[in-house]
Amino acid sequence: MSHPSPESLRREAAAQLAALRNRTLTPKDRLTIPPQPMPSREPTERIHDVQEVALGYSPEQARLEALRCLQCKNAPCINGCPVRINIPAFLKAIAEERDAEAIAIIRQTSLLPAVCGRVCPQEIQCQERCTVGKALKDVRKAVSIGRLERFVADVERESGRFQPPPTKPETGRRVAVIGSGPAGITVAADVRREGHTVTLFEALHKPGGVLVYGIPEFRLPKAIVELEIETLRAMGVDIRPNFLVGRTRRLEALLHDDGYDAAFIGAGAGLPRFLDIEGENLVGVFSANEYLTRANLMRAYNREQADTPIYPGRNVIVVGGGNVAMDAARMALRLGAKEVHLVYRRTEAEMPARIEEIEHAKEEGVQFHVLHAPRRVIGNAAGRVTGLECIRCRLGEPDDSGRPRPVEIPGSEYILEAETLIVAIGNEPNPLLPQTTTGLKADRRGRLLVDPVTNQTSLPRVYAGGDVVLGSATVILAMGQGRQAAAAINAFLAELPPRKA
Ligand code: FAD
Ligand code: SF4
Numbered sequence: 001m002s003h004p005s006p007e008s009l010r011r012e013a014a015a016q017l018a019a020l021r022n023r024t025l026t027p028k029d030r031l032t033i034p035p036q037p038m039p040s041r042e043p044t045e046r047i048h049d050v051q052e053v054a055l056g057y058s059p060e061q062a063r064l065e066a067l068r069c070l071q072c073k074n075a076p077c078i079n080g081c082p083v084r085i086n087i088p089a090f091l092k093a094i095a096e097e098r099d100a101e102a103i104a105i106i107r108q109t110s111l112l113p114a115v116c117g118r119v120c121p122q123e124i125q126c127q128e129r130c131t132v133g134k135a136l137k138d139v140r141k142a143v144s145i146g147r148l149e150r151f152v153a154d155v156e157r158e159s160g161r162f163q164p165p166p167t168k169p170e171t172g173r174r175v176a177v178i179g180s181g182p183a184g185i186t187v188a189a190d191v192r193r194e195g196h197t198v199t200l201f202e203a204l205h206k207p208g209g210v211l212v213y214g215i216p217e218f219r220l221p222k223a224i225v226e227l228e229i230e231t232l233r234a235m236g237v238d239i240r241p242n243f244l245v246g247r248t249r250r251l252e253a254l255l256h257d258d259g260y261d262a263a264f265i266g267a268g269a270g271l272p273r274f275l276d277i278e279g280e281n282l283v284g285v286f287s288a289n290e291y292l293t294r295a296n297l298m299r300a301y302n303r304e305q306a307d308t309p310i311y312p313g314r315n316v317i318v319v320g321g322g323n324v325a326m327d328a329a330r331m332a333l334r335l336g337a338k339e340v341h342l343v344y345r346r347t348e349a350e351m352p353a354r355i356e357e358i359e360h361a362k363e364e365g366v367q368f369h370v371l372h373a374p375r376r377v378i379g380n381a382a383g384r385v386t387g388l389e390c391i392r393c394r395l396g397e398p399d400d401s402g403r404p405r406p407v408e409i410p411g412s413e414y415i416l417e418a419e420t421l422i423v424a425i426g427n428e429p430n431p432l433l434p435q436t437t438t439g440l441k442a443d444r445r446g447r448l449l450v451d452p453v454t455n456q457t458s459l460p461r462v463y464a465g466g467d468v469v470l471g472s473a474t475v476i477l478a479m480g481q482g483r484q485a486a487a488a489i490n491a492f493l494a495e496l497p498p499r500k501a
């Protein structure tokens with residue numbers, strides 16, 4: 001099935017806008033405006049490269065989509081947004097062609113609109129609560145808040161109008177931020193704005209966290225993340241890549257010997273979970289983290305020029321049902337796999353991945369095996385993967401997560417052949433920092449324990465947020481935690497006596 005071309009979508013929206021011009025729209029009129037589809041590249045074309053799949057709304061589509069908003073007095077959508085963006089206000093501004101005002105409204109509370117507009121799981125956040133979706137009895141018909149957020153963020157970036165936020169006069173106070181994902185970026189910006197000196201330590205050679213090494217270019221162009229990093233540099237944040245706190249230098253040394261007044265840990269959850277089944281150490285088994293990091297950060301997708309080889313697999317199996325699994329499966333297609341099979345224990349309704357990513361994966365030819373669970377990895381005499389034994393399941397009673405438990409059907413085992421197996425069943429925080437920092441407390445899954453209001457850890461002057469506290473979560477939740485922690489750090493530093501010259 002081919003997609004309508006961006007130009008035909010633009011023309012159709014322009015005609016509909018013209019018909020509505022000079023009319024006072026009633027709520028009923030607004031409910032009859034058709035939801036605007038996202039223009040996207042053809043699946044047959046896009047699986048051969050890593051360029052972005054979703055192309056973004058034209059101005060005409062954006063105005064029309066924004067007109068669908070009913071401007072609800074109680075605005076339930078705002079409560080669904082972890083950083084509480086004033087959604088009706090920015091949608092009204094877009095509908096009235098005041099794009100600069102729209103982005104200014106979003107920036108009051110969100111630091112990464114071009115990122116969140118692309119990757120937020122809107123259908124379970126702001127858009128889930130939207131009155132339009134409820135009235136039309138379909139969350140997919142809610143106002144496309146995320147796409148509109150992306151639209152104004154892109155307009156701003158492409159116009160070159162964005163200016164780094166001003167910073168207050170230097171206070172002489174110093175803050176160490178550990179990890180440069182969305183949590184660390186947010187804290188660095190918010191703390192630097194108050195005039196404090198900020199050093200951002202990053203273990204990898206490129207800053208950006210999962211935004212650069214996890215989420216592929218075809219969903220989130222790296223140029224967008226690079227601009228955010230450049231903004232931090234322009235604000236005066238000192239970024240130190242290849243610096244693994246806990247190994248290169250301990251957190252305690254930063255605080256007690258190097259003169260940092262406070263530290264924020266935004267180290268993410270980069271430790272992959274494995275299936276714990278027979279054969280998992282065969283050659284050809286990867287964690288999704290390793291597979292995607294090689295593909296993204298080391299540009300393994302650029303097969304002619306890449307320094308880092310990636311294991312070639314004609315047949316690839318991915319185990320999991322979240323965004324990470326979809327990204328790994330879609331990346332495998334782009335790396336030349338002929339067949340990609342996705343194995344998931346429950347049904348599609350329970351998959352944690354965003355609806356759009358599931359649809360894109362299917363369009364591109366990923367074969368879904370739902371209600372199937374892996375039993376053991378099968379290999380040859382050379383120790384290489386040749387397949388995965390799976391068993392069929394049915395749904396049982398809900399488990400601790402509230403989702404129905406998959407129950408194996410005895411005797412339904414079968415073998416799926418493949419040379420590559422990618423495991424995408426979740427991540428936990430790396431234990432390095434709690435192991436090397438006296439008194440830094442974590443729970444049994446390695447998540448740092450923090451005060452729910454200030455994000456302070458078990459140690460004075462040390463704060464944490466994002467995936468290192470929440471386990472694998474989302475970009476916007478990491479950013480929200482960063483905002484909360486930065487406010488607490490700024491309040492703590494404001495109480496300190498002035499620093500002697
Ligand atoms: P991270 O982004 O993980 O950044 C942590 C950084 O800290 C890393 O760069 C790491 O190298 C660095 N670090 C770790 N330890 C140290 C140390 N000791 N010293 C110095 N640096 C250190 N979320 C969504 O909302 N939507 C999506 O569509 C989505 N898709 C995803 C797809 C993939 C493949 C993955 C892996 C995740 C996805 N997520 C998605 C989740 C989201 O990316 C994370 O929740 C978010 O990035 C967490 O932000 P963070 O700042 O806490 O950590
Ligand atoms: Fe919705 Fe995410 Fe934007 Fe909030 S940041 S309004 S949840 S898309």
Ligand code: SF4
Nearest residue numbers: 069070072077130131
């Ligand atoms: Fe607009 Fe939907 Fe929010 Fe109402 S709930 S203000 S219709 S976006």
